[in-house]
Structures are given as structure tokens and as C-alpha cells.
Amino acid sequence: MRRGKELNPAEIRIVFTPSAGNVEHFAAEELRSGIARMTGVAVPVATGKTDGGVSIELETLNGKDTELRFDGFRITVSENRIHIAANLPRGVLNGVYELLEFWGCRWFFYQEQPVFPHWEHLSMPESRTVNPDLELRGVCIFPVNAEHREDLRRIIGWLGWNRFNLLMTSVCRTKKRDNGWEVEWRQVEGELLPELRKRGMILNISEHSGRYFFPVSYFKEHPEWFAMNGEGKRFATGQICYSNEGAVQTLIRNFTEYAEKHPEVEILGTWPEDGYGFCKCEHCRRPGTVLKAVNRIADALKIVRPRLTVEYLSYTSETSEVPPDILPRDNMSILVANMRVAEEWKKKSDAVGGRGVYRLHYHITDNTAERANLALRFHEILDDCRETKAGGLRGIIPFFIGIDTWWRSSLNLCFLSRFSWDVSKTVDEVLSDFCRNRYPSVAERMKELFLRLEKIPMVSQSRPPRWPLWQEWESMRTEFSGPAWEKTQHTFEGLRQTLDELMNVASEPAEHFRPVMEFIEFQRRMFEAWHYRALAVQAFGRNDRDAVRSCLEKTAEYEQELAEQVRNSAGGSGVAGAWIDYEFFLNWRLQLDKQLLEMRTTENMIPVTDENPDVELFLPGLLENRKASPRH
Template sequence: MRGGGTDRAMSGRAGGMALAGVLCAAVSSPAGAQAVGDPGARPRVVQVVLPAAPTPIERFAAEELGRCLQLSLGWQVQVREGAPRGDARPVFWVGTAEAERLAPVPAAWARGKADALREDGVALRGDGRNVILLGKGPRGALNAVYTFLERYVGCRWPEPDREYVPRQRALKLDGIAFVSNPAFPYRGIAIHGQCSPEWFTRIVDWLGKNRLNGFQLFIGHYETLRPQVLAEVQKRGLSPNIGAHSREFFFPAEKYFQEHPEYFALVKGERTPHTQLCYANLDSVPQYVENIVTYLQTRPEITMVGLWPSDGYGFCECERCQAGHVTDVILNYTNALARGVAEKLPQMKCEFLSYIHYTVPPKEVRPLPQLVPTYCEYWSRSQFHPITEERNENRRCREELAQWIALAKEVTLFSYYGDDCIKRFLYNPLEDVVVTDLRTYHKMGLAGHFVLLTNPESWWSQAPHLYAYARAAWDPAITPRQVAEEYYASLYGPAAKAMQAHAAACRALFDLKLVQGATGEEVLFGFGFPHYDVAKDEESRAQVAAAIERILAPLAEARGQRGGVGAAARGEAGGRRALPADGV
């Protein structure tokens, strides 16, 4: 009897694992290829006028405007500095919204809109003969150009190395009066996986085109990439946030432990170099600060430095560390670091990590103004549903985040929308979650986000919701439907509706209530069924087969339109993703 019971249990587990494997296989999607359209050429000549002595970012903005106008309309674009020449019209005035640097035509518009613009914000005006594209701050001109191209030409940049520039016969340039500011000051991607310089350059280009303004990297990764990517970063005016779990770099145990073991954590009665510092001991702060400042002085492009503890646990168990609230102890030490950095580099922002067991806000210590706490939701919240839904520990995350926002001058969020570990390396578009979340966070007063991406060169698996993040980080009023329509149309052309249906079917699988009592999300997240009733095996297989058919059917429809995609691509400039191959 026991043997029979064991065989039966193993059979049930095998059946459950088999179905779970089929479910996992059903929500994959391949990478794409590029198709290039020929927009033709037209004889019209237009001028792009920059301020006298333009910045490199303004020059790049003019290049991008000219490139896209030529691709879309065939216009020949002449770039001037200071003033136009001759009678060629229209004239595009591009620059930062500093009236004293501008010619009279754009200067008047800049003065009138100066109070309406925040950092990175844009002001556009067009009367048919003159088109003024201005923005506030170093990135402002580039943001203004991309806003114009997106809003009035119809360009889209759904993924790195994927550009949609529609072919136009004419462009309406009168009646333009548009002012827009980003909802969040910090808008960026945290790249915590390996990434080649070539692919990182594509990401940098995508960030700039979608008006995101920063990225986060570990120091070692940044040092590897920097020689080949810095020029691309700087001409887009992006703000590097470098450091993250940086303790080992700035205060390595191999250099300091032997002479000062008291600087390091006491774990199980012994000082150890392998985990954390003793954060109640501020004697290590001066050397730590000196190391940070020395590094930053050689990297003037960095605008924020991450001063996170080592990843994981292993915190100090000494009496002084245990006597205080854990968040207070770590925050007090990080405040001391930030204070020391500010003495030498007063404009530098420092980043404090609120993570694992120290997401709880401090009881007594308050972050210094130059220290930006980043709240890390991690595994505790549901990544498959909006933060407003009462799932997992969403309520606790909302409450803790609200408390941090009340305590600090600026607070950001470290989001896990692109974490393949939590997402189980599956294709599960979350546009609705991202847009809903960003609306909530904007109302709460959050200063911004860095969205974790663990496998940046497998961008496709996170692409729909990363595009949603880029769009909603500027304007949370955008709808999930609008985001989805833009994304799929710009990638797949006539096959967009079918591919959107495919993505929706993948997403629906996560909410599907299975015969075995679990949801698809629970099965996929746990790599198996919590309980498997062999008596329902046949019914379970039929249910899963039907779900998979709903996923695959739109692909068959899309493949039937591949010729249409090619024809459409000839009418646009830029690349489209190829349709998935047979068998997903």
C-alpha cells in the first residue's frame, strides 16, 4: 500500500511538473530582426537654428531632429548657429530655455514660459514659419526635440535599436503650443546584469529618446563600460547613478580588516570580513569618505553615488548595533558618509538603500537633504498586480513608502518590473501594473524610480512594461491601452492586434484559476503545483492545452500577415521586430 501510494504521489508530482513545464514554455517569445524602410526624398529645405556656442547636447538634438525629418519627409535640413540664413522656411529654433542665449524669436517664448517649466520640461510653439523647441536644463533641448517628433511627427522608440518614423507627405506646423513637465525628477533603469558596451549604447539611446534621464550601475560594471560609452551618455545628458552595493569597492575588507577588525560586523561572536560593516562604529567613516571622494573626483559625470551596504544579511551583532533600531543604525552611518562627501562635493547626491529588514522607516534618525533613500519593494509585494491591490504585502509596502516620503526631502523607488528572478524568466507583459503604480506613486509624492533589469540583453521579455514605464514616468495620465497600442503598432504594423492578443493571452495565463486549485501565477512562480490531484490529471491537461491554444492562435494570425508587415515597413524608416517563429 505504501509503495502504491508513493508511486501515485510521484505520478501526480510528475504530472504537475510536466504541466508546469508546458506552462513555462508557453509564455516565451523570441528576439526580433530589423527591417528598414526608404522614405524617399523631397526637395524642401528647412533650417534648424541653435543658440550661438551651442552645447554638445543641443548639437545632438539638432542632428536628431534633422535626421528624423529627413527620414519622414525627405526634407533637407541645414543646421545654423545664432540666426537663420536666407529665406528657407520653416525655421526650427532648438535650445535650452535660457532667454539670454537665444535669438529674439525663441527668447520671447522662453521668457513667457520660464515659470511653467521644471527641470527637463519642454515648451513647443509653431506658427507655420517658425517652430520653437525649448527645454529646461542641460537635457531640455533634446527632450523638446523628441517630444516634437513623438507628438507631431508620430515617431516611436519602443525598444533599444527599434525606431518607428512614419513616412509623411506634409507636416502641420501651425497652431502648436505645448508645455509639458515630467512627473518624476528621477527616471531611470538599474542595470544589474552583464551588458556589452554595444548593447548598453543602445539602451542609452533608448533612454534619451524616451526622455528618461538616468541609469544605475555597479562600479565595476561602469568602469568596464565607461571608456566606450561615456561620449554617448554625455551627448544625451544622462545622469549616472553609480555604486549600488558599493561597500566592497569603497571600503574593501582585504585592505582594512587586518588592521581594524572592529570596523567590520560581529557575527556569532567573531569579527568577520565577509558580510557587513559595524555600522554603529563611525571611526571608519573618514577613510570611507576619502575613498568615495577620491573616486568621484575622477568621474565628474556621476551625479549620484550609491552608498548601499553589502547585499544580503550578515549585519553586526555587537551591543551598540543591537541597541539601536536597525534602520536608524545604518542610516546614521550613511548620513555621516553623505555629510563627508558634501564637504568636498556639495552638489553630489548620495543614495541610501531601504532594503530587506531595514525597509522599516527610522524611529529617530532623519536622512540629510543630500541623501536620497530608495525604497526597495523586493519580494514582499506582488509584482504581477498593482501596488494598490491587497495582495502579498502590498499594504505594508505602501505604508512604509509613505512614511519614508514624509521623512525625506526626496525618495525614490527601486522597482522590480524587470527582475527575471521574480518574473521567472517568463514573458508576462505588465503595462497595466506599471501605469497604475506610477499614478499611485505620483500622488504619494515619490521623486522617481530606478527599474531593475537583470538581463538587459534579453530586453524583449520585459519590453512592453519598460516602454510603459518610460511613457508613464513622464506622464502618469497615459492609459495602459494607449501604451499597448503604441508599443505593438510601432513594432508589428498590421500584425499589431494579433501580437497584442498574444501578449494578453500570456498575461491571462497568470490569473487563470486551474482545475488543481492554483492560479497560473502560483504554478509558474513555484515551478510546480502546490498540490496535484491525479484524478484530475486529464481535465488539467485539457485546461492547460486550451490556454496554450489561446496563446498560440494569435501567432498564427500574425504570421499570416508577415507580408503585410514587410509592406508597411517600406513606408516607415527604422526597424520592426520580426514575428515569432513557429512553435513560439
């Protein structure tokens, strides 16, 4: 904290206007609580002006300040007055958090308590005007259900501290797998909606809620409402037939009824079902069919809820490749899953005076896309925020899948928040602030280590086309053995050595360093597993069955260690987790291991499938055999 005029906490009064609402009252309480935790002084809160002392005044201007954008704010400082003003109530709360940050408060991880420094006196800040570069800053969380209610409450509070302003969720998401992620806003809305409201956060109901608005039960009486496959047969597991009048009318009615019953929803998404399965009938094959149907939904919703934003997802070719003459309605926003089409959609939205374009992000906190192994992406996040602003887009909404990986997720989201507010910031600035507050005794060297962790070797587990056997993967002959492997080993050894040296001289508690150590070890174990897998592939090339088995048994040891670390994530360091995704990709790895052990070739290979139950005993079997075999 920069030291200016000192303020005696006992002389501070928090004041808001008589017209203050729920958010301003919450902002006053957050400020009062923060000052109390820093100074031990219970600052009074009052309505109207106060005599004497120093007043911190909170005021919502309702759009009167034309220099403020979105939920930005202005802090004006005079002799005995700090005035926090914003056009929106949410902006006032943002201003309060800015003031608390100036006094040294930080909230880096949602599973940890915030940092509240201890002060006898507080310092008077400087006047400032702060506008966010990106308007929409939020996340789409998985899972959302009653079981995780308290975790979600904590995360919403943490998002507010970090000045995010939107929660995207699904009223009832269709599970892609029996043990897949559950997203059921209906289970938690009674407890969590008040948490959003008092923070002025936007509720966006979208994220593949299609089966709620168009249930599969319709199929029995109206199969013609559902997609047709390439053979001309209707099926209930894909999309609807967007060119069928009865289907579209039903969809319009269901969306309209929901919007009327739920005024708390500010953005309502019309996403198709997740994945593909679009209708192949003659009319649906025409480009723009989905947008035409959503336009009709938007027309109906504009009548009952004029201020409601109708969200259109540009996702697959059926929703993205739209002829230039088919435009969205002016009450629609466009969410793009691929930046390649963002410019074209922005032109379309601007042409009708629409509600703009924002982007969905798959890598910042998405354990499904990242195979339950999130990378630290500080520079990439900054580049994405700058690209988003330069393109005139409203913001970035990342999938936040697997909330138990809180250490990695929190770090990436902290950087997303800082850069969404100010794209002129640098990674060095944000990382320096983090390390000064987290590791003050070794801040500069920890910053250097985190920059190295951003580039740590990580196994790419992207699903290859047609699931070829390990024997067909070129990387098995290049990345995981020989000089490349030796270089990777050297990198891990160097990272671990640096961390050990820092822990020996640092004065911070050991638990602050434990996630860093586990992150390094997780990547090292993953590479070890793939190294022995690569050696098994080489043994396969020599037709050495015994060596194949021996190497795969060693792979199994590392896979077991990794699986245990992920499964035991509850209450852990926040490094590993997202078991639902991890188990899924472990399953297909083991399917390919099993075929390698059986010495299969492309001529007799078995197609790899989702959740193959035949491999459930494969890993335990390899481990048991390794224990029993005399050659080990």
C-alpha cells in the same frame, strides 16, 4: 501623424542659440538625422536666426520658465517657426524626440532599428507643453562590462529616444556567485560616459558598490571594522560594522575621495552589500545605526560636492526600520525597495528639505526576481506609476537584469516610459499606438492578443521557504494536472490559434510575429515540464518508482528544450535569455527532481543549495536513459 500645414523639408532650418552646449548640439543632430531619414533631405543646422523658410529653434532657458518641471519642454508653433524650449538641455532633446514621434518615428526595441516613415512633406505640429509626471526615469542594468560595451551603447541611445534620463550602475559590484552578473562601470566609463553626457542623462553610481568603497582586504588588519555574527565572531563576507568609528571614518574618506575625482557622478549611492549579514554587535543592533553612518558620509560629501545627491537605500529591516527622531540629511535622497515604507521616508525627507524619495522596482525587467521569465506587465506598470505619483515620489528605477531578453524588456520599458511621463494615459492608448505601428494590417486584433498575453499562464518559481521537496508543494496537486491543467492547455491552444490566423492574413514581415510565437511556446514548454513533474509527484504518492522515472524523463526533455532556447539567446528573438539566472534556478529544480527520483521524504531529504555541482550530469543522464529505455 495628424495632417496640418505641410512643410517642405527643403525649406527647414534647425537653429540653436550661441550658448548651446553639448546636449543641444546633439539634439540638433538627432533632429537633422531624423528628418533626413524620413524625407531624404539634409536640413542645415545653424547658430542664431535665419532668414526665410521654416526655422526649428532649440533653446535652453536655464530655469526661466516656471511652468516647466524637471526635463519637460514647450513646443511653440507660429507661421514659419517651431520653437522647442526647456529649462534643462535634456528637456530640449526630449522636445526633439516628441517632434519626431509626432512625425511618426518610433523606437520600440533596442535591438532593432527605429521606425522612420517616409514623407515628401512634414506636417506642422500644434503648440504644446509637456511635463513628466515622474522626475526620475531610469534603469539599473546587468551586466555592465567591456564584453557588452556595444550593447550598452545601443541601450543608452534607446533609453534616450524613449525619454529616460538616468542610468544607475555600480563602480564595481561584488559578484554573489562565481558565474554571477558582472557590473563594472570602470570597464566601460571611457566609452559610455560621453553617450550619457551628450544626452544629458544622470549618472547614478550606487548598486551595491560597497566592496569598492570598503574592500575585504581591510579585514586582515581590522577585523573589528566588519560585521559580527550571532556567535560574536567577526566575518568579512557580510556588512561593515556601522557603529565602529574607524570603519565609518574609512568609509567617509573613501567616498569623499571618489566624489572629488568623479564630478560626472550626480548621485552617489551608499548601499550596503547585497543581502543581509548585518552586524550583531550591541551598538549595531540599535535601530538607525546605518542611517547615522550614512548621514556622516553625506555631511562630508556636502563640503566637497554640495550639489551631489547622496543616495540611501531602504532595503532590509536594518536600513528601513529607523526611529522617527533620526532624520536623513538635506543632501540625501532615499531609494526604497519596498513601497510599504515610502510614505514614512518621504515625511523624513520633507522634514529636512531633502531630495525626496524614489523607488526601486524588481519586476518590470528583473530576470533574477522573475526567474529568467519576465511577464508582460502593462497594467501593473501603469498602476505603479500612478501610485508613485500619488505618493509624491520622484520616480521608478527598475533593475534591468539580462539585456538579451530585449523583446520582453523593451515592451515593459516602453510602457514605463509612457506612463512615467503621463499617468493619465491608458494601456489601451499605448498598446494601440504600438500595434498600429508594428502590425498596421491587423492592429486591433494584435492589441487584443497582447492583452491576452499579459494574462498568459506562467509558472511561479518563487523559492519556497526551506526548499521543501516537490512532494510538499501543494501546487503540484492543483495547478499542473486535472481541470486546472486542462484549462491552461486550452489557453495556450487558443493563443496559438489566434496568432496563426493573424499571421495568415497580415502583411507585416514574419519576424514581427516570431517573438510572440516564441513567448507563447516558452510558457507552454515550461508548463509541460511542470505537468510531468506533477505527475511524478502523484506517482511518488502511489510508490510507483517506474512511473516517477518515466515522468521525470519527460520533464527532462522539456527542460532541455527550454535551456537550449535560453542558451541560444544571442542574436535571437529577445524572448528568452538571462542564462546566468536561468541556470541558477534550473539547478535547484533539478536538485528537487533528483530527490524525487530517489524517492526521498522529509526524513532523508538533502538540503537544496546554490549551484549544486552534483546535478550537472542529472539532466543528461535522464535524457540518455529515456533514449535507451525500451519502454519509450
